[in-house]
Amino acid sequence: MNGRIIGISGPTVSVDLQGLRLYERVLVGEAGLMGEVVRLEQGRAVVQVYESTRGLAVGEPVEATGSQLTVRLGPGLLDTMFDGLQRPLAAMRQEQGPFIHPGGAAASSAAAQPPLRFVPAHKVGETVAPGELLGHVEEGELRHPVRAPEQGGAIERIAEGEVPAGEPVAVLAGGIEVSAFHDWPVRLPRPYARKLSRFEPLVTGQRCIDFLFPLARGGSAIFPGGFGTGKTLLEQSIAKFADVDIVVYVGCGERGNEMAEMLDDFSELTDPWSKRPLMSRTIVVVNTSNMPVAAREASIYTAVTMAEYYRDLGCHVLLLADSLSRWAEALREISSALEEMPGEEGYPTYLDSRMAEFFARAGVVETADGKVGSLTVLLSISPPGGDFTEPVTQACLRNTGAFFMLDTDLAHRRHFPAINWFQSFSLYEQDVSCHLEEQVAAGWGELRRETRALLQREQGLREVAEIVGTEGLQDADRLLMQVTEDVRRRFLAQNAYTEDAFSTPQQTHELIHSMIEGYRGASAQLAKGEHLEAVLRKVRPAKKQAAAAGGN
Amino acid sequence: MRLARHSYSTLRSIQGPLLFVEKVIEARMGEVVTIAFPDGREAEGEVLRIERDTVLIQVIGDSRGLDLDRTRVTFTDSIKRAPLAAEVLNRAFDGSFRPIDELPMFVPEKWAPVSGLPMNPVARERPQEMIETGFSTIDGLNTLVKGQKLPIFSCAGLPSRELAAGILEHARAKSAEGAGSVVVFVALGLAFHEYAYYRQTLERLKGDYVAFINLARDPVVERLLAPRFGLTVAEYLAFEHGRDVLVVVTDMTNYCDALREVSTAREELPGRRGYPGYLYSDLASLYERAGRIKGQPGSVTLLPVVTMPEDDITHPIPDLTGYITEGQIVLSRELHQRGVFPPVDVLPSLSRLMQRGIGKGRTREDHREIANLLYMHYATGRDLRRLEAIVGREGMSEADRRMLEFAAAFEQAIVHQGEARRGIEETLDASRALLERFELLGAA
Numbered sequence: 001m002n003g004r005i006i007g008i009s010g011p012t013v014s015v016d017l018q019g020l021r022l023y024e025r026v027l028v029g030e031a032g033l034m035g036e037v038v039r040l041e042q043g044r045a046v047v048q049v050y051e052s053t054r055g056l057a058v059g060e061p062v063e064a065t066g067s068q069l070t071v072r073l074g075p076g077l078l079d080t081m082f083d084g085l086q087r088p089l090a091a092m093r094q095e096q097g098p099f100i101h102p103g104g105a106a107a108s109s110a111a112a113q114p115p116l117r118f119v120p121a122h123k124v125g126e127t128v129a130p131g132e133l134l135g136h137v138e139e140g141e142l143r144h145p146v147r148a149p150e151q152g153g154a155i156e157r158i159a160e161g162e163v164p165a166g167e168p169v170a171v172l173a174g175g176i177e178v179s180a181f182h183d184w185p186v187r188l189p190r191p192y193a194r195k196l197s198r199f200e201p202l203v204t205g206q207r208c209i210d211f212l213f214p215l216a217r218g219g220s221a222i223f224p225g226g227f228g229t230g231k232t233l234l235e236q237s238i239a240k241f242a243d244v245d246i247v248v249y250v251g252c253g254e255r256g257n258e259m260a261e262m263l264d265d266f267s268e269l270t271d272p273w274s275k276r277p278l279m280s281r282t283i284v285v286v287n288t289s290n291m292p293v294a295a296r297e298a299s300i301y302t303a304v305t306m307a308e309y310y311r312d313l314g315c316h317v318l319l320l321a322d323s324l325s326r327w328a329e330a331l332r333e334i335s336s337a338l339e340e341m342p343g344e345e346g347y348p349t350y351l352d353s354r355m356a357e358f359f360a361r362a363g364v365v366e367t368a369d370g371k372v373g374s375l376t377v378l379l380s381i382s383p384p385g386g387d388f389t390e391p392v393t394q395a396c397l398r399n400t401g402a403f404f405m406l407d408t409d410l411a412h413r414r415h416f417p418a419i420n421w422f423q424s425f426s427l428y429e430q431d432v433s434c435h436l437e438e439q440v441a442a443g444w445g446e447l448r449r450e451t452r453a454l455l456q457r458e459q460g461l462r463e464v465a466e467i468v469g470t471e472g473l474q475d476a477d478r479l480l481m482q483v484t485e486d487v488r489r490r491f492l493a494q495n496a497y498t499e500d501a502f503s504t505p506q507q508t509h510e511l512i513h514s515m516i517e518g519y520r521g522a523s524a525q526l527a528k529g530e531h532l533e534a535v536l537r538k539v540r541p542a543k544k545q546a547a548a549a550g551g552n
Numbered sequence: 553m554r555l556a557r558h559s560y561s562t563l564r565s566i567q568g569p570l571l572f573v574e575k576v577i578e579a580r581m582g583e584v585v586t587i588a589f590p591d592g593r594e595a596e597g598e599v600l601r602i603e604r605d606t607v608l609i610q611v612i613g614d615s616r617g618l619d620l621d622r623t624r625v626t627f628t629d630s631i632k633r634a635p636l637a638a639e640v641l642n643r644a645f646d647g648s649f650r651p652i653d654e655l656p657m658f659v660p661e662k663w664a665p666v667s668g669l670p671m672n673p674v675a676r677e678r679p680q681e682m683i684e685t686g687f688s689t690i691d692g693l694n695t696l697v698k699g700q701k702l703p704i705f706s707c708a709g710l711p712s713r714e715l716a717a718g719i720l721e722h723a724r725a726k727s728a729e730g731a732g733s734v735v736v737f738v739a740l741g742l743a744f745h746e747y748a749y750y751r752q753t754l755e756r757l758k759g760d761y762v763a764f765i766n767l768a769r770d771p772v773v774e775r776l777l778a779p780r781f782g783l784t785v786a787e788y789l790a791f792e793h794g795r796d797v798l799v800v801v802t803d804m805t806n807y808c809d810a811l812r813e814v815s816t817a818r819e820e821l822p823g824r825r826g827y828p829g830y831l832y833s834d835l836a837s838l839y840e841r842a843g844r845i846k847g848q849p850g851s852v853t854l855l856p857v858v859t860m861p862e863d864d865i866t867h868p869i870p871d872l873t874g875y876i877t878e879g880q881i882v883l884s885r886e887l888h889q890r891g892v893f894p895p896v897d898v899l900p901s902l903s904r905l906m907q908r909g910i911g912k913g914r915t916r917e918d919h920r921e922i923a924n925l926l927y928m929h930y931a932t933g934r935d936l937r938r939l940e941a942i943v944g945r946e947g948m949s950e951a952d953r954r955m956l957e958f959a960a961a962f963e964q965a966i967v968h969q970g971e972a973r974r975g976i977e978e979t980l981d982a983s984r985a986l987l988e989r990f991e992l993l994g995a996a
């Protein structure tokens with residue numbers, strides 16, 4: 001079906017095509033730019049265009065595709081960097097050079113991939129029912145099932161061993177080709193048998209999170225913070241060290257140099273749990289802040305759909321997005337081009353429901369074929385002016401299971417990760433605790449309570465010390481402040497640029513345990529009448545470590 | 553491609569710099585139009601929005617004198633492009649790329665769209681080679697690297713001009729490979745006396761430069777164009793001639809105000825403080841053009857100057873800038889009042905790409921340690937100043953008094969440098985000496 005462009009406004013165009021459906025994919029203009037129908041009216045449709053509309057002319061052709069915006073799922077996604085529409089960036093670079101040209105770029109093409117390894121479950125001549133398993137494609141440790149299409153039928157041909165990635169793995173009666181890949185609409189959550197309410201810890205390697213605000217697999221967390229509070233570094237650290245099978249990282253409306261850095265770092269590192277190259281468990285989706293804004297809106301969905309695919313293979317998947325605010329702003333930009341009635345701060349009124357839908361894609365599920373997989377979602381938020389009362393943070397707070405508040409003041413003091421230990425929370429704390437008590441060390445919960453109480457008391461004492469100076473405090477209080485300073489500097493802070501960037505739960509426990517034990521011992525000595533200076537000398541850390549932890 | 557040029561005199565309305573033209577066939581988004589005034593003058597315009605046969609056009613230049621009946625708009629079928637050639641070097645232009653140095657326009661070797669194209673993230677080279685600015689607070693504590701975008705956050709009345717000029721004059725890439733460096737200077741909404749000041753600076757430069765000057769009295773819309781011309785030229789010199797290009801843009805606050813003015817005229821929904829909701833994306837379309845390409849010489853490094861309205865760092869302009877750039881250099885009124893130049897407050901300042909640019913093989917092995925120690929102890933000293941204000945110096949311990957002295961000495965010996973240029977070696981030596989004097993070096 002063909003039509004023409006009749007209007008252009010920002011990232012949207014109006015077209016005179018008849019018979020389109022909402023969210024149908026259309027090709028816009030001579031260059032065939034990808035777009036998606038976002039509004040239907042009598043006599044015209046409005047299309048959100050995923051590439052720059054600059055240079056488009058009224059009267060240029062528009063073509064309907066009959067399908068929705070989809071991503072291609074199957075083997076070969078790992079260790080790849082895609083744009084927001086799942087186009088492989090390395091291939092685009094080869095085709096177009098260092099800059100991205102609108103139009104032109106081919107979508108993810110299977111033919112460019114290395115051959116697949118197929119293990120059949122049936123022989124030629126056997127008949128398979130619709131949806132029945134035909135075999136697996138092996139990719140490292142992963143097995144991608146290949147199923148019979150809706151028709152089913154007798155097997156005419158079936159591969160074994162290496163298959164070129166562009167070719168079918170089986171052919172059924174009537175010449176029906178079965179591919180190892182399938183397309184899935186990004187806006188449609190993938191189905192599962194049921195959601196489970198299980199809470200296993202998701203170890204991040206960040207002491208402050210794992211100890212004070214633990215995460216659960218299948219849960220969700222947000223970390224809002226002003227600029228420079230360490231959102232990106234925290235996301236990247238977690239992407240490096242988290243105890244999961246697959247990581248999907250979305251650079252949503254952020255910096256290009258950051259992505260270059262990340263690729264550089266990741267390609268040199270190994271997954272601390274499986275000891276395999278880090279990139280072999282990682283998928284990166286990027287829409288930098290100067291790439292088209294509509295594709296930024298889509299990038300989150302592209303990523304979560306790929307993440308769900310791995311969840312359905314029975315993997316523990318972690319989706320990280322930096323930053324959700326840029327997604328929300330893209331939504332706002334499109335909404336305003338559509339001249340929709342604005343809600344709070346100009347965001348469309350459906351911001352909340354879109355977010356709730358997105359958060360609902362996280363969880364632990366029993367898959368259709370009886371496996372258990374999980375999808376955990378971690379999102380950074382960039383509130384304007386660092387003010388958390390803004391709509392995006394607030395909408396997220398209603399949906400998320402954990403909240404790590406990144407504190408500008410801590411960041412200025414170069415205390416990283418700058419997670420504020422008073423304001424942050426994790427709803428998974430209780431559920432995850434029993435696992436940690438079992439797997440790591442008994443007394444974990446008690447230790448946490450004690451640490452929190454100390455930090456709380458320190459806060460009060462610090463206010464007093466601001467007025468009278470530390471000299472004016474009682475000995476017991478000075479001891480406490482000495483210990484909490486140590487806890488802050490050596491335990492809560494973790495420099496992402498050093499060896500200390502990753503801590504196993506055992507190491508985390510050991511460190512805090514020794515600190516708190518030290519405090520108990522010192523308190524007892526003090527109570528026995530020992531001199532404060534002597535006691536302090538014993539609990540004071542080796543200075544070198546303190547300097548390393550406090551540096552930038 | 554159209555066969556003939558379209559020309560129309562069907563104006564429906566004129567609102568400030570905006571024209572609505574009706575009955576247009578086949579306009580292009582971003583298309584350049586020429587506007588013939590009733591009095592015979594000509595100006596350019598750009599297509600902003602198209603709704604069936606009605607086209608919204610933004611006039612570039614002065615729209616005074618336009619009328620509905622006799623004004624003619626001609627569509628050129630092309631989007632805004634910048635003329636490029638090596639002869640652009642050592643020339644000065646206005647915000648519409650017209651020479652203002654009394655020399656004739658050069659003959660372009662090629663034309664490139666001013667909006668540029670996004671760099672493919674996998675083609676980006678990680679920035680990690682230091683640019684020495686000659687200022688200790690930057691080189692020593694907030695190192696700038698090739699391909700970085702690092703803004704200077706200033707306040708009204710602070711000497712951001714002198715700092716920018718100092719950087720223009722003194723900056724040089726530490727490892728000067730390739731064809732050497734170029735400065736692209738973009739001035740937006742500049743007062744005339746400031747222009748004279750920068751003019752002298754540019755004339756003093758030993759290396760090559762290109763200047764785009766939009767004065768306060770020049771058309772507002774050119775303020776939106778000038779940085780795009782500057783960056784297009786910068787990309788051309790960097791990626792086709794292998795030059796290390798340092799782009800200094802002053803003042804981005806004037807750019808944002810121009811954007812707000814145009815957005816208001818378009819009757820767009822205002823966002824925070826009246827700036828349009830797409831301010832972030834718009835700023836990013838400029839700032840993100842800094843960078844390097846893998847396997848290619850040349851780099852674009854960007855130093856925008858932002859004057860924070862009401863000294864407020866949470867104001868949308870510095871706020872969104874900070875969300876896009878890789879750190880910030882923050883100037884302090886208090887240091888300025890104490891006669892410190894450059895009055896850089898190192899505590900809120902940060903260069904996020906510093907880590908890879910310093911240390912063994914890049915600057916000096918002890919660079920990181922020195923920077924960390926200076927920062928840590930200065931922060932301690934600054935904290936103690938608050939206590940001092942309450943209890944007085946006498947009420948403080950010997951150790952605390954010592955840290956107060958350290959903070960003061962740091963400001964005088966390291967932050968303050970007046971007119972002098974300091975090489976990185978000199979900065980590190982002076983820092984070492986200071987730390988040694990306070991016995992803070994070996995102890996840590």
Ligand SMILES: Nc1ncnc2c1ncn2[C@@H]1O[C@H](COP(=O)(O)OP(=O)(O)OP(=O)(O)O)[C@@H](O)[C@H]1O
Nearest residue numbers: 227228229230231232233416417495496874875904
């Ligand atoms: N864990 C850490 N260890 C050491 N330094 C850190 C750590 N986290 C953050 N930093 C410092 O803070 C800087 C800013 O961090 P980051 O880029 O993650 O901030 P951000 O919150 O993502 O900012 P923006 O919103 O502007 O993207 C880093 O460049 C680094 O200098």
Ligand SMILES: [Mg+2]
Nearest residue numbers: 231232254322
């Ligand atoms: Mg970030």
